[in-house]
Amino acid sequence: MVRSSRSSTTRFLYSLCSTSSKPPPPHSPIAALLAGNLHSRRFSSGSAARAREPKEAWWRESMDRLRNIGILAHIDSGKTTLTERILYYTGRIHEIHEVRGKDGVGAKMDSMDLEREKGIAIQSAATYCTWNGYQVNIIDSPGHVDFTIEVERALRVLDGAILVLCSVGGVQSQSITVDRQMRRYEVPRLAFINKLDRMGADPWKVLSQARAKLRHNSAAVQVPIGLEDDFQGLVDLVHSEKVVSEEIPSNIEALVAEKRRELIEVVSEVDDKLAEAFLSDEPISSTDLEEAIRRATISRRFIPVFMGIQGVQPLLDGVLSYLPCPTEVSNYALDQTKNEEKVELSGTPVGPLVALAFKLEEGRFGQLTYLRIYEGVIRKGDFITNINTGKKVKVPRLVRSHSNEMEDIQEAHAGQIVAVFGVDCASAVSPVSKDSGGQFSKALNRFQREDPTFRVGLDAESGQLDNLKLYEQTIISGMGELHLDIYVERIRREYKVDATVGKPRVNFRETVTQRAEFDYLHKKQSGGQGQYGRVCGYVEPLPTGSPTKFEFENNIVGQAIPSNFVPAIEKGFKEAANSGSLIGYPVENIRIVLTDGASHAVDSSELAFKLAAIYAFRQCYTAAKPVVLEPVMLVELKAPTEFQGTVIGDINKRKGLIVGNDQEGDDSVVTAHVPLNNMFGYSTSLRSMTQGKGEFTMEYKEHSPVSNDVQMQLVNTYKATKAAE
Missing domain, CATH: 3.30.230.10 (Ribosomal Protein S5; domain 2)
Structure with a gap:
């Protein structure tokens, strides 16, 4: 038995191993798909196991023409709009609808009513398309920090990503967070600076911010011809050609030459082969430069920067040219028969099935489990084993997702992202109660299974209450206020249950x-x-x-x-x-x-x-002489040094005691003891104070006496409540 372990293992993810390990026969649909005379290109391997296999393996050309990418960025950067354009230009959809569009339809990837009303992505949405003979699987993730778990889940199974940056807003706080996540999961990426037609657009300022704030080793692979209302097109620096017409305007020829030389210099710093040619003053062909960019991007030593507004064809070409195919990314499993020894997966359809269940969703036909296949083949009707429970289950239905639409398929192989019905997985969170009934309990149990950051508990100090009172004392916790507001609204809409929301009770x-x-x-x-x-x-x-x-x-x-x-x-x-x-x-x-x-x-x-x-x-x-004790939390927060005074002042207002203040690079790390009763809503306040760049952790330290004024207020409130009963 093995389980996927690309990075840190999270409890809500399950791996599945097939009981069948044979590759599909030559006449199978997959073999037919892979047998075409396709031209492929690969400049980096990344898997020792792959080197041991035959060069002309039946699966190789198809794997080379497969890309698993995510589109990630801060909120309102245009991720969903970009995905909508990709689907349109690749023929997956035939109409373009705007996010919060006037026609009331909304973007294809915003399938929930709440997403269309609020104009934000709440859940990750999966789709796929074909471009120049390549299959591209795409996951569009939310940008709001409250739904960051959706980004984590996506990055865990992606081979590459597109980081979207706004040419007007530049690098935002959530851009820093998302980029940090991509580093953690070791995901190669392109950057795409969009909205060049907006007033105030300055892609070169954004590129400079990416180098300074995100510490990107990056350079532009395109130069815009005009900006704002004068935007006319792009010049491809790799191939030295204009995207729209045949000639480069004379007024930007010097800029194009400068930026192409800058591109070659930056890539040469991280690619020995290109550096040798550059230092020898040898002519560098477009092919040489393209191959060097690909090698440097896959090895995560360089990030090519694309630009544009709505035309995404050059960006799609960049995805094919520079981001890795599944066999160019190293993935590991843990062998449970050998004390979880780390095993490198081949990433090919040859061998037993190894798949990771990375997302759960309650569909119209039951629980839908999204899988990334890392090795082997899964077929409809196969029996697979959940390695966490040891149970064998049959795959009754296998589908590919296109937002909220599904296409039934008979089988899928390593490198692909699919979904199955009838495979029971769950997060590590326990249900509210085993025998609780009704729509309210059903909603909470479902959301816990789908989202590991949505936690449900009961107020242990409520006493012996009837069911109604018990529900009123249910405590939900999540990543932020918007996160919880969305779930309360979903409970109301999808399950027709109104919930009274209030501040949680502190365990004095x-x-x-x-x-x-x-x-x-x-x-x-x-x-x-x-x-x-x-x-x-x-x-x-x-x-x-x-x-x-x-x-x-x-x-x-x-x-x-x-x-x-x-x-x-x-x-x-x-x-x-x-x-x-x-x-x-x-x-x-x-x-x-x-x-x-x-x-x-x-x-x-x-x-x-x-x-x-x-x-x-x-x-x-x-x-x-009794006194009231309140829980005091050990709070550790990190924020840029420029916000240090504001952050410490706010902690003091919350009656916190500063016990430490250290520096980590450009950040201040403050440690404090703060009463829990004063910490509600702090995540939102911290984001506001630090322009979204602050983060904090909190854990219980001890119970300490409250101040006399607080005790008097609590006692008076208690007496008033008792008198009213």
Whole structure:
């Protein structure tokens, strides 16, 4: 058994291994597809296993003509519009509809009503097209940071990517985030500077920003002829030709020569073969330069920069020329029979099936599981094994996706991205409850399966509530406010359930600050056997750093209280400590010491002593000077140094304590202790303060006493709530 491991393994992803390992026969549809006399070009290998196979393998030419790419960028950069143009010019769609278009149709890749209404991508959408005899699988990912998990999922299975940059807005904060993700997943990429016809367009400024902010080793492979309203076309620097007509305008000949020389110099710095020719002053042909760019791009040492507005044909040519085919990317599996030893996959249809389930989606016909195939062939009707569960399942239906449309296929091979029905996968998050019914529970369970960053939990301190109350105390968490707003709206639209949304309840605690004695007699006569139990002792705070939160000690000497009643007394004190009298939260960090008491030969019972303990605790609690404790979080945030003052000022406003401030390159790393109650909405605030460039992590540190004013406010709110009940 093996599982894919391109980079860090995420829990919600599942690999599938076929029980059939034979390649398709020569007369199969795949073999027929691969048997054509196709011209192919490959300048880099990247797989030791591939070198051991026959040069004229039946699958090689088809694999060379396959590209798996993603289109990624910041929000409103034009990703979905670019995908729409690609689909139109490759013949996959016959009409172009704008994002938030006036015709009300919307872009093809925005299949959800919410996406079309808001004009943003919410989910990754997969499609495919054909260009110059090549099959191109495309994943269009969201740009908003709240849906960054969709970008992560896409990058995990892509061989190459297009980073879209706006010629007016330039490199944005989310551009930095997306570029960081592409580096993490080691994805070769092109850059595409679009919107050259917009007022204020300056592609050379954007290229400079990419080099400075993204640390790209990049150069333009095209030069625009005019900008804004004067934009007329592009000059291809690799082939020194104009895209629109045959001749380069004389007024930009010098600029073209300068930029072509710059392109050769930048590529020469990372490609030895081209450097040798460049340093020897040998003439560099278009073929030599193209091959060098391809080698440098695939090895991730260079990023070619394309430009344009709506015409995407040159960009598509660049995808074919410079981005890798599946066999030029190294992928690894973990052999579970050998202590998860790392195994390099051949990336070919020869061998057992190894596929990664990277995305789940609830379709009209059941759960749709998206697969990237890394090795072998999958066929409709095959039995495959889920290596996480060991279960064998049959593939009843195999499809290729075109946004929300599906095309049934009989089989698919390594390098392709397909989807299957009937293969049950799930994220690592548990459902709300195994027996909860209704549309609300169904919606939450579905969204958890589809999105690992959407978490659902129940307020553990809600007490024994009926089902309605239980649902009202359901807590959802995600990547940001927009992320959660979208899911609440989807619950309303798709499942016809309205949810009341409010601020989550903070798990406050109470404790005592000084010793207080108790002496309580519980005595009750009701005609029959009565109740009698007396307990004496004291309550005190536990020492700081104590490993326990509640201690009970029996220090009675003699038989004032029979030993068989002591467990009931301890149980009574524990039960009383579950709800303090200040704000009704559990009482922690206390020691109860029992020193004396009294019993009755007939009327004493476990119940009597348990009640005596409960009332004794309430009797002495106020005298022990109780205080409210709040959870304090250890917050570590990173932001550019220019925003350091603003960020620290905001932490101080949230009553945080700065405990560290370090420098990492151009960034400041601030460590602080901040009350959790003051951290709600912080992700949105941090983005606003840092132009989206700040990020933070937060983990529980300890419970600490609140200030007097906060405690008074909490106590008054609690009393008002109790009075209203």
